Amino acid sequence: MDMKIEEKIAAVVAESIWQVSGQQIDPASIVLQKTRKDFAGDLTLVVFPFVKALKRSPEQTAEFLGETLVKRIIEVEGYNVVKGFLNMVLTSGFWLEFLAGEAGNDRFGYAGEEQGPHKTGNEKKPVVVEFSSPNTNKPLHLGHIRNNLFGYAVSLLLERTGNKVVKVNLVNDRGIHICKSMLAWMKFGRGETPESTGKKGDKLVGDYYVIFEIKLRRQVAVLMAEKGLSEEEARKEAPLMQEAQSLLRRWEARDPEVLTVWKQMNAWVYEGFNATYKRMGVAFDKTYYESDTYLLGREIVLEGLREGLFYKKEDGSVWAGLSEHNLNEKLLLRTDGTSVYMTQDIGTAQLRYDDFLPRKMIYVVGNEQNHHFNVLKKVLGKLGKPYADAIQHLSYGMVELPQGRMKSREGTVVDADDLMDEMVATAQKTTEELGKTQHFSEVEKKDLYHVIGMGALKYFILKVDPQKNMLFKPEESIDFNGNTGPFIQYTHARICSVLRKAVPERLKQALNSLDGMSLNEKEKQLLKSLYDFPDVVLEAATELSPAKVANYVYEVAREFNQFYHEYSILNEPDRGISDFRLLLSQLTATTIRNGMALLSIDVPERM
RNA sequence: GGCCCCGUAGUUCAACGGACAGAAUAGAAGUUUCCUAAACUUUAGAUACAGGUUCGAUUCCUGUCGGGGCUACCA
Structure with missing residues (x-):
């Protein structure tokens, strides 16, 4: 594949500024973004950063760059300038070529084998992602649900962007x-x-x-x-x-x-x-048990003690002094010689490192343990462990109830099984009220209610920025309309319904109809959104934020529904336009399916 | 007390330092002889407060107020 259009533009911008002014501009100062809907154009360049180098007004700078870009890049067919913003219009051919290139690609948005990180040296080492980490004294609750869904989605994101990922659970038994x-x-x-x-x-x-x-x-x-x-x-x-x-x-x-x-x-x-x-x-590649790791932890602590890295108090307890990091001393072994959480984590980290030689060890653990992981890294650093810096605490926010934190003592804990039961029951009730499943078999119905109920729950949890605390209102939080999982699933089912009605051969032949097609606003808007999908996935993987994908997929679904409402796909009399819309719909369905798959949410073909 | 995180429509969530702060929901008003109305359209509504940096601040810095977390020989 040749250079992306964004890269071409950035290169031309940097080069032309250099030619005119002799100044090298910082590549990071080239800010290209989607043109906002209320302006004409597809891509927008913010020109403020270049006005000094070019010694012109923002408008003149934008005019100059606009002219240059139109001249040098064939895909740029026009531009307009609003204040310091250069809005570029790309040719229909560019967008159609993108559609033709991805049509029928079931892995759209995911890194191909050849696109992953360079498989050399450090990069081929796996990333270990730990999540769930339950205690064996109580059932899983809503907090674990967020942890599990978040951890699993992060693993999927890393995998689909070309990383080798090992998903591990650590059972505190x-x-x-x-x-x-x-x-x-x-x-x-x-x-x-x-x-x-x-x-x-x-x-x-x-x-x-x-x-x-x-x-x-x-x-x-x-x-x-x-x-x-x-x-x-x-x-x-x-x-x-x-x-x-x-x-x-x-x-x-x-x-x-x-x-x-x-x-x-x-x-x-x-x-x-x-x-x-x-x-x-959710599933794991390996499960660790702390009963298997705490002894190793204790061994390492005792070794550290012999080497004088730690010290023993008169009562026999063992401590790590961390005053050089402005932290309080940390207990590593109790007076009676038993281990604490930190001891176990030291052993677990060592074992995990020995098992996989990972380049990174990600711990998906709530932000209430920020301090703990800070200390863990310092203690491992003190021990001179090579993996101390490979540890990343992927901290996420709490799930709160209207009355505040969930407290098992106060019986306000939302049980995971109960919640899933409720979601599926609500899915069933809603679906039956809408009368949509008359022609479903019992097995299909059961399956569908599960898919919708879990879709609602998972989307609700994952659409929120993981760093932030989120609020769960038992009676009203999880809706099936609007910005929800079922809305997106429904959109997918609608598209599948259309695709089913089209003769299969048409999709293959449709590619021939694209030449010279002109796009209406809705079609173009949808196509532009689809174009962003691979970048969104990469960004989400870089930031370890499945919420980026969730909010993006919703946007796509909303745009499709608007398009679908306004225009006919199969009933469009112009065969070429109809073919194009079929391909557009197909790629939308793929995008929704692949995006939701990153969130471990299934999308039904009928609902 | 000390350290950390968070304050955006009534409510739940968005917004790489960029244009007039987007959605959903609740409210008001509409759309179905037409590919699934779990949809679509219209309408009203928000950056806690005060400074600072910047061409430009919801975003970065300082302070105030408000909420949460951590500061365990709990995990």
């Missing part, structure tokens, strides 16, 4: 939290199992975590009343908490009785998690 669930089950569970209760495994274990907290709270209340302790002191001294800590020590000592219970309860949880992941449509 050890530590005080799971001991709490275990203890409650051992003391109060009377041998309950998922089978005996009919509960999903992760739900059952989560229930015992709640039971622990309830019983603990009672003990704390008693201690506060009888001994006059503060809540904090009472929590520490409460027998249940003591027992949980003792359980953790027995676990780390590999007490067989404890290990048996632990394995059993975790197995229940994994079964539950896997069902949820499957439904959500």
Whole structure:
């Protein structure tokens, strides 16, 4: 493929300024953007940065560059100048050539094998993306949904732009939290199992975590009343908490009785998690368990201690001093020798590095842990680990409810399974009300409701800039009209309906009809938007922001609907125009499908 | 207290330092003998406040106010 039109223009601009003024301009100062809808033109160059070099007014600068560009680049057929903005008009031929070139390309927007990053040296090393990272003491909730969808979409974005990606999950299966669930089950569970209760495994274990907290709270209340302790002191001294800590020590000592219970309860949880992941449509290439990595972490910490990088306090606890980074000292091993989160993460990072020799390790973890990852990188740096700088904490914002953060203690947690159930149920209800599925089989219906319900949920989550906190209103947040997943899915289904009605041969032959075609405004606007797709994907991948894709695809769908409303495709009497519109519709469908696929959202052919 | 993030229509979200700040939803008014009305059209409505840098600031800097997070021998 030859040089992109944007590159040609930039090159001519830089060259002509150099010829006239003898000045090299900064390539970054050449700002080319889509012409805004209220002005005539296709591409706009902002000329303010060049007025000094050319010693002319903005208008004169724009005129000069406009004339030069029209002369030197055949695709530029005209221009107009508004203030300091040079609006260029590209030929219809240019747009039609683009359409002809991409028509029928199912991978439109994705990097071809040859287009990926240069497969040499560092670039061929994989990127490891960690996401999900659940604890085994409670079921997945709305926060995990954002994490999973975000992490999975980022992985897809990197993959489709030519990177080798390894998706990993890190299950936090050890530590005080799971001991709490275990203890409650051992003391109060009377041998309950998922089978005996009919509960999903992760739900059952989560229930015992709640039971622990309830019983603990009672003990704390008693201690506060009888001994006059503060809540904090009472929590520490409460027998249940003591027992949980003792359980953790027995676990780390590999007490067989404890290990048996632990394995059993975790197995229940994994079964539950896997069902949820499957439904959500996310998958991993490898799953790490912290029970497998914390010992390595402890080893590394102890080695650091021997080398004098860390220090031990009188009570036996081990710390990293980080005052050189203006950070407080960080605990690495507790007084009783057990590991903390940081210890595990040190081991996990090492293992992951050894496994994949990645050029980058991305951790998709909420922004509440910004500090933690900052410290992790510093500690690994102190240890002289080569991968300390390869770690990137891809931090994202919280999902909030109208009453604020989700709090498991206050029972405001939105359960992932429940939410997905609701979405699918709403999809079914809405679809039935519209009477659209009379001719669907039962299997097709079930499939469609799942696709629409999940599409609504996923789009709602992913369209928001990941850096920002987002608000979820249980009763009204997820709509099926407007800027939503189902709107986009519907647009796709509409296009498929048209394409089905066309004779298949027509699409192949249609390419011959394009010569000399002139485009109306809506057609051109839609085609211009489609032209942007590959750049949007690249930008989204660079910024690790699936939201860019989501908002873009919506824009395309909206433009198609406007075009569709105003013009006929199959009923257009002029065969050439009809053919062109078919190709335009087909590429729109491909763009929607490929864009939504980056968000792990399926698009139905009928709905 | 210290450090970090965020303040855009009633509400939920957009906007590489670029033109008159875009959508959706809720509100008002319309469109279907025609390829799927989950659509389309019209209408009204916003950059928290005060300075600064710049030809140009929602965007960058400073301060004020408001919201959130972190600052654990929790994860």
